Amino acid sequence: MSNLPFRPYTSVSPPTILWHGQSGVRYPFELWPIGTVFRDHPGVYIFCKPAANGNWDAVYIGETKSFQSRLTDGLAQHHQWVSIVHCGASHLCVMHVPGGLTLRERIETDLRRHIKTPCNLQ
Numbered sequence: 001m002s003n004l005p006f007r008p009y010t011s012v013s014p015p016t017i018l019w020h021g022q023s024g025v026r027y028p029f030e031l032w033p034i035g036t037v038f039r040d041h042p043g044v045y046i047f048c049k050p051a052a053n054g055n056w057d058a059v060y061i062g063e064t065k066s067f068q069s070r071l072t073d074g075l076a077q078h079h080q081w082v083s084i085v086h087c088g089a090s091h092l093c094v095m096h097v098p099g100g101l102t103l104r105e106r107i108e109t110d111l112r113r114h115i116k117t118p119c120n121l122q
Contacts, residue, residue: 019058019093019115030093034089042066042096043064043097044094045063045070046061046094058111058117061108071094087118
């Protein structure tokens with residue numbers, strides 16, 4: 001089981017969703033419901049919702065130095081939270097990215113160049 005979320009009483013492993021970047025790289029993300037309590041790890045995240053074809057539609061792609069600060073403690077203060085909710089996001093895909101901001105931004109940019117989301121402003 002991943003060490004990303006704090007789920008002390010479950011041994012269930014989350015599904016893995018592969019999201020493709022413009023570069024062709026397939027990035028493995030863990031799928032969790034919004035409201036999951038995350039630990040203090042850096043990484044890239046995608047708010048998403050179920051698609052009609054059984055896959056997932058990305059609503060917003062971002063990076064953070066702390067899943068706990070951004071997606072747990074500060075979730076309601078996320079600058080796009082109202083839009084994310086309005087677009088129907090129900091889940092979060094998270095990928096732990098050890099290292100610094102440069103690597104997280106490179107992955108986020110690669111994904112955003114390939115996946116068009118309604119809530120990313122750029």
